[in-house]
Amino acid sequence: MLRKICKVNLIQNNLINSQYVIFRHLSAKAELNEAAESQEKKKTKKPKKALTDMRFKYPEFLPQPDNRLRNPVLERIMRKDMLDRRTQINIPEFYVGSILKLTISDPHSQGKTNSFVGICIQRDRTGLYSKFALRNVIDHQGIEVMYDLYDPAILKIEVLKLEKRLDDKLIYLKDALPEYSTIDVNMEPEILAEGGNIPVNDTVVKMKPFPWMQKWERQGLKGVEDLDKHLNLWRKQQKVKHDSPWDKYDLMKEYRKTITEEEQSEIFSEIFNRINKINEQHKQKAKAARRTISKPQNIG
């Protein structure tokens, strides 16, 4: 037993001398065959751009990226149910920052509908759990409502103004001056040309003085004015302390938060045909509805 250990030790000592490179397990056969095979293998087809671009329009069809909670069978059923719901209601393309009008049937006022106009300040979660929040200031009172996107009580979702903002979440509008989140309730829809790029609204928001809901200065917001004039010395020091400029180099942290290109194209190619068919049906319905409402003619 001891002899064996000594032998191993000697081999190891020799190995330690060559720190990084190892010249061990020398076998005569080189990797010639493998190299030849790899050259023969043609590169797999790149996924189409039209499919992967759908991720901006339909982000809720992508599953949440944590691999521990995912299951392919469940995701497929969920996607089918989402499409089933979309046959009944037109869920249009919208982003954080665009202005929506939403009508919903209310159990407390039966026989009537309830509508709310507001700016979309965040979109959250995925699948049938996906939510979005609308914000408006009515009678000097800020109001925010969180809706489930696939709630069957929702009757209609209209986009009054389709645009993006500089940030992914506009929750800071809570602490901004109220003029940035007041929207006219009787606003008329602005129609964009089809196929064009979605405009980015680059307004820079002014904030109210303290107290704030969150520490906005630490979040690296683009759509907010320079916040240093609000901060005292201690808070400025804390901002520098909690800053993490190395985060953008963390490749795997980035990777674990996303769904890969191959998976995305697989998911969107599954729903591509059906969702286009559903969208066309809704377009035709809207056209038919427009025809019926004729302009009142001037008499005399």
Added chain:
Amino acid sequence: MNQAEVTKLMSQLKIALKPRHRNLKTPLGPEGRLDKLRQTVTALIKYERIELFYNRADEARGYTERLVSDALRYGDTHKPMMEMADYWLLEKQLVHKLFKVLCPRFENENGSVTKMFNAPRVYPADPKRAYFKRVVLELKGNPYPTITPDSSYRNKNLIHNVLLDAAMKDFYAEKERQQQLLEQEQTLNSVEESKK
């Protein structure tokens, strides 16, 4: 349950990944962790085969795979990509190696870019460190001889392989015989039908 981030597209890595990262032991926190990993990534791209502890190797493996796949995707004219390569490779001549040597090498690669093998524990070792596993991490297509010996030729004369070989011959012989019988039956049937 949060939404996936959609701003960047990235291709799938062909390695087994842990769902969560490891906090490598450092007094400097997450920044120190990345500094440690930068050293291993540069070493791997420089020497193409290194021996180290499993935890650090497994972390660094993901970063190298990601770096090479991004280099393949964006090329050397993409400014953020060059910035990333500049951060991860501490020696600047390796940036050229990444784009000029490794990118053409892995252009048609379908599998992973790196390989990892178990290595024996160092003996006698520092008792604090003897607990951890050691591995060998290497880039594919490196100039060194292979780590895994060619076992197919060497093991042919082992007893269970010899026995299995004999069984295999019998298996295929019987398969052929049954097929021949089937063909004979078919021909007979066809002849009888033609007679009728």
Added chain:
Amino acid sequence: MLLSRAFKSLLNQPVINDIRYTQVCFHRFRSVPKLRIPEWRFRVERKIKDDNLTSENQKFIKEVVERDFGKQVIHKGVETYESKTLLKVPEIEPKTWKKGTIRCGVIAKKLGHYPLWKKDGTRICTTVLQIVDNHVIKYIPPNEFEPKERRPLKKYDRKGCILVGAESVDPNILTANYMGMFKGSGVMPTKHIFRFVVDDVAALPPGTPLNVSHFRVGDHVDVRGKTVHRGFQGVVKRWGFKGGPATHGNTKTHRRPGSLSSGVKSRIWKGKKMPGDMGNSWRILKGLKIWRINTKTNTMWVSGYSIAGNPGDLVYVYDTILPLRQPKEPLPLPTFLGDESALPEDIYEDSIHKFNEPSIIYEPEK
């Protein structure tokens, strides 16, 4: 003097092959509680070594497995082998169900959470369970069934036992002892196996598949699973103690239990709540309603988020034993014997809003 000096110098020399270093403590951390295998079951997986098989022989073994057991397929959303060698199941006679008869249960997999909406607009929380390719392996009648529990329990009196297997697997991985359990059944060796104690009326012949049609929408089930293992935990997390205050001159008593017993008693009561290993124990949730069934993927939607285990873990599903949630109509005994393909793909409970129905509108009360 000289000698002693020489001796000392010898001692001070570094020993080249120091064997003292061999005593390395490999189990530094607290070990995980051992997995206790029931007495009636053998060890499943054999210790896999590198057999140094040639690539041709590996191919040959794979071909033989395919010949004997069938190819790898995906059956109702589960990766299994196509059951080629299944015996022909003898025709089962349907029997009438009385209150109190215990039927066979099934082995299921917890997939994840799922929201469903009722027709009155309220959202309900459900968990999706998938029945993973279940087959009956063996039935042990009551006179032969002798469970090796510590003392014979009353609930096993005049009861039989059904062994159910789930998810067929490559037999190269398994031990010979474990494979022997499947010998007479004609079922391919499965990855998971479980026993259900049943009444003699609910006996099933080996080889019968158990699908989601075994259950009905609107009935209630009990779900047994193993809770998430959280390791050695303190008293605040394990038992929900309040802990101490954070400030006001408090030192070192933020998450402590406080006093353990009274001075009069001067000892600790048995069963005192203390720090220790948390989770990794069997728990049963009782009386969960089935809201929806998908026959294509063998899944069922069951109320509640708090079924034990992580997504992907195995759970065992029985008919409920709660007296007030017994089914009003008789259950299918021994299982559903009708035509599976004739059933619709999605079956909903009456109060559930289907996704392809128009949006909800509340009509005013008259």
